[in-house]
Amino acid sequence: MRSLTRRFGGRTVINGLDLDLEPGEFVALLGSSGCGKSTLLRILAGLDAEIDGNVAIAERRAIAFQTPRLLPWKKVWRNVVLGLVGRPDRHLAEAALAEVGLGEHADAWPMTLSGGQAQRVSLARALVREPDLLLLDEPFASLDALTRLKAQLLVAELWQRHRPAVLLVTHDIVEATALADRVLVMANGTITDEFSVFASRPRVPDDPELAAVRAKLLLRLGVSGRGTSVERDGS
Incomplete structure (x- = not known):
């Protein structure tokens, strides 16, 4: 993606976004509601072509939605x-x-x-x-905690078996660091931060390296305390 821009009327939802996804890479995308995450996934899925800028997308791609x-x-x-x-x-x-x-x-x-x-x-x-590109739009959000954990483990196993590039949209920092090679932060329609995750797999939540990445993400997202969800105060 180069200088990707999407406007709805006079409102710019994605603003000059640049992003590369490597073959076989697992990338998680965090950001508060309304920052443009789902719009970006719809563009990559081929469901929204009213854009400015350049996008080169794998021909074989698939998407799994929240429902x-x-x-x-x-x-x-x-x-x-x-x-x-x-x-x-x-x-x-x-x-x-x-x-x-x-x-x-x-x-x-x-x-x-x-x-x-x-x-x-x-x-x-x-x-x-x-698919060469698998798009996941908060696919575990509606699941209970135990079922969600099992689904995350299944996705990690399937990714390692098939090795598509994956872009996962989530609000859960623990989920992002448990699954991804790279965690991106999106705000105001662009990518503002990028964090690499080098922890070995399978990953465990109390891995010190994962804890360090989560701490940086929380700090960048302005979340105080020990919470792990990006959304707070109804944002």
Whole structure:
């Protein structure tokens, strides 16, 4: 991305943004609500082309949203292959579902799934496209704490297995440092800070290196105390 700008009427949401994502790199993007994170993901997903500047995007890309967005009238396996060119391939869907631990749910209806299972179906739908770029828009935000942790571990495992470039939008500093090679801070429509994370994998929350990066992020984001969420006071 070079000098990427997106305006809505007279309001500039993304302002001359420059950013490179390396092949196979896992990048997390933090920032308060309204800073332009989701707009950036929509542009990278090809859902918003009303931009100024230059963007070169991997042709094979997929996105998983905060909500799974499954069609309730289609069985799970058909949701996985939804939108793929050609005749729906059940074998592809079953292979992707097996990777996320839902191999026995191919014929289930979405309404019978738990929140965590539905989000795993969303990940399977992204994986079946074999993306070079995987976009994650707060995919764990609606999950309870234990399910969220399991989903984070699953994403880390799937990333290491397939090695797409990943851009994860999150408000959770612990999540960002647990998963990413690089953590970016976005404010006023541009990238203001960048922090590299060199801790070995699998990562543990009390790793001193992760704690040091989290401390720097908290300081940069103006969060006092021991909180780990970017959002506070309803921001």
